[in-house]
Amino acid sequence: MSITRDEVAHLATLSRLSLSEAELDHLAPQLDQIISAVARVQEVTAEGIPPTSHALPLTNVYREDEPTPCLPAAAALDQAPAVEQQRFKVPRILAED
């Protein structure tokens, strides 16, 4: 077994997903199967091989320090679940940053 049900439950918490017990029962074995399959990458010897994240080795893409138009506050806020004093209203936050 690559990953236990408890570990999957922990991953769900880290990912801010409140899975039901039934969902955990369903997803955990699937995740275990997938992780076993993807672990195959470890068979490859890759000493000294650099990672790739782009087809072309681009570097130094910048923009200049020139202002561009902003969204009007109404446009920023009109899709918000809740608004108060022209700000996004969110439920009470537990953890201190």
Next chain:
Amino acid sequence: MSGELTRMTAAELSAALRGSDVSAAEVTRAHLDRIAAVDDRVHAFLHVADDEAMVAARAVDARRAAGEELGPLAGVPVAVKDVFTTMDMPTTAGSRILDGWRPPYDATITTRLRRAGAVILGKTNMDEFAMGSSTENSAFGPSHNPWDLTRVPGGSSGGSAAAVAAFEAPLAVGTDTGGSIRQPAAVCGITGMKPTYGGNSRYGLIAFASSLDTPGPFARTVLDAALLHEAISGHDPMDATSIDEAVPPVVAAARQADVSGLRIGVVTELSGQGYQPGVLARFAEAVELLEALGAKVTEVSCPHFGYALPAYYLIAPSECSSNLARFDAMRYGLRVGDDGTRSAEEVMSLTREAGFGAEVKRRIMLGTYALSSGYYDAYYGKAQQVRTLIARDFDAAFGQVDVLVSPTTPTTAFPLGERADDPMAMYLADLCTIPSDLAGNAAISVPCGLADGLPVGLQVMAPVLADDRSYRVAAAAEAAFTQRWGHPLLDEASGLERLEQAEPRGAGR
């Protein structure tokens, strides 16, 4: 007339519009009528923008009447995968968590379509956040393959593929991350192209896997796909990963359609167990055909391609676990459980639980796992190294040949429901397409025949920035096949006949 208009290719429509044989309003009306007639059963569209499309079409007509010089796509209808933001239409990415979201900005792809005068008919269905190969992961129900409505149209851009295959639109835009343009194109019997990564702007493309997502065209002909490709491609200063080079001359290449003297490599590893015999047979015939046309065919080994699937299913979920974190109920989208007593953390978790489907949850957790401290080197880190090895396999291969070919996908369209809750089985649909996503090079799928009555796709892979070479070979194959068959492959879609014969069930959307 209306029926004829929907049977025309984009190139034919473009010529007719240019010659004022027909108006953009008529063309758009014809396609909207077609959608109303068949989409209740195809379910290619999540949103049909009747009014906006007619307004846009009439605007094109007015500009043409005023003597303005318009581009080739002006007045030509196009369907847009619901992963691109559109200010005047909802954008859901196939997810409940964005149900009803109206973006305050257009994607660059959207802007370029509008600027080209293309008429956006609506937003097409997709697997949720582009994760899937069948559209069964859409929160709004799957799309159906016009060849056989009991089968999947492929995914994640299944809606776009189905729309084009069902003659609801001559052109569509999709995105390809692990095969999500090419695989649906193959199983729907049309052409679908994944351009070189970075060749098309991702600004306004709701991100699944940032280093893999690539917008690209769907069409019923290779030339049509090239026309759309040229209209939307090119550098975008709003996307730091976009390539600052000229768009490869894909339209010219599509017209060139000649493979004599070209060296073509058949990838050894993209064949064998798990491949439907009919698919392998059609592929072999396609290779013979290319040889008959003057190409030199050899076998090429790409030894690390066997690790492409596991590498992809580490990299993509890792990036998506991070990209989808922003759906936290705080600024837009679904909010669940905010009864005044719960904390922000609880509301986030309840919302994401309710708003995301199973596949998305699986991939988020997989990504969280692969990036975790202590696991990073063995999983994500290793996968990125495997990616380099795959890119080097391609480099070595392209040192010997000009293009590589393979079947686009191991099987024809599978029945709806067959793999829906079997993720590993579903992932196998991407076996042939994933390597080009990892390396970022260009790859196209073009129809090469039927197996058990269902379409098979031929994949042509070209080096990074050599998109035109893919088009050239695909166009040659298309011309030769059409000549051999006597008609385009789609003419054999019995599912479409049945669509036409039956009355539409209820209202058209």
Next chain:
Amino acid sequence: MTTAGTLVPYADALSRYEPTIGLETHVELGTRTKLFCGCPARFGGEPNTQVCPTCLGLPGSLPVPSRTAIEYTIRIGLALNCSIAEWCRFARKNYFYPDMPKDFQISQYDEPLCTDGWLDVTVDDENGQRRVRVAIERVHLEEDTGKSLHVGGATGRIHGADHSLVDYNRAGIPLVEIVTKPIMGADAAAPEVARAYVAELRDLLRSLDVSDVRMEEGSLRADVNTSLAPRGSARLGTRTETKNVNSLRSVERAVRFEIERQAAVLDAGGTVTQETRHFHEDTGITTPGRSKEEAQDYRYFPEPDLVPLAPPREWVEQIRRSLPELPSARRERLKAEWRLSDADLAALRNADALDLVAGTVAAGASPADARKWWLGELSRRANETGTELAGLAITPAQVARVAELVTSGSLNDRLARQVIDGVLAGEGAPDDVVTARGLAVVSNDSALTGAVDDAIAANPDVAGKIRSGKVAAAGVLVGAVMKATRGQADAARVRELILERLS
């Protein structure tokens, strides 16, 4: 917990433990726009009016980095004697928090733009002045978060709040994070070293013109790490991180408090909890932040929406050449030019008057005069009104003019102080005040002779003394004339006239 708990008096703590400190400072760059988008990076706009799809993290949005922000970061790194990376990347720091639009922050992880530098600071100790070299671990670039108002709780803080209101104007503003290596050997001067470091860093950043570095406004934020180890022990102790340190004084107080608190914990045989603590300005104590069940795993990985940074060496050298004279070098130069002692220089620094004096000298005053006015009369006025020296409504050029008027004899010190009053009161430039208030020294003989004669006539005994040779007595008559002329007479000329009359 809001009480101090047990503390060991500072000297006592230091006798048995050796402190190690470290500082992490965040600097908000003064670029025109945000780090990854073109929204204005200004302070104080209406909520959510300086936002766009990118800094709101809307689905589909993408970041594009500002070349100017990168340049400023390199400038800071060079001024701190760092090496500048030849190739590096941004990284995602993943965590969920409502003030983070993407629920990840684009920052730098194992590839910072600048590494391995140093900054010298000076502290006073029993032996005079001591120089401490603070080693810099890294300088990197990242984006700032939005700002939350917590509503419904008693103190406006998170604890007890009913809900929060988030403004994303600040989200995406470029932040440079500067991290020191552990500072050992500061010993009993640890609190002062911490404060001196932040002060020196602030002056340095100001001279580079990369930020307005106001701690009160949050454009310079300091977190202080403190640990104690028993004297003679080779290993470092467990460290705590103290946040919400919003002034230089708080930096010093926070370190001092933590040393006293941790000594008490260790004395009692306990272990110091590795945690983040919150400094309280009003009481000078630190309290634990909310404990987290486990250490945060940020799941860092290279930012896939951005391509690597590879600053060309010619660009780095060009930035190096354009660095201004740094504050420490400038101080040494001025000390030599103005022939100051260490104590004189320290007095100027403590009063935050160095720039003002330099500006006054540049406008033509002598260093001595400039120092006299700024450290004397003007410091007194600043204290009276509770303002900072730099906040007074008089410019260095104006002070130089006043000094010049005194030197040339047009004003004496007393009149000069009245001119300064007038300038501070907004009556105009020094010359305008002189004219308007009629404050010119009167040295015109015809204007003075009347007053001189009156003083002689009113003080016959004194006049007699002077006639008989007691010249010093002239001072009394001079005083009388000054009084009669409301201080406007040219005292020296008055004395001459008196002696002439009575010789």
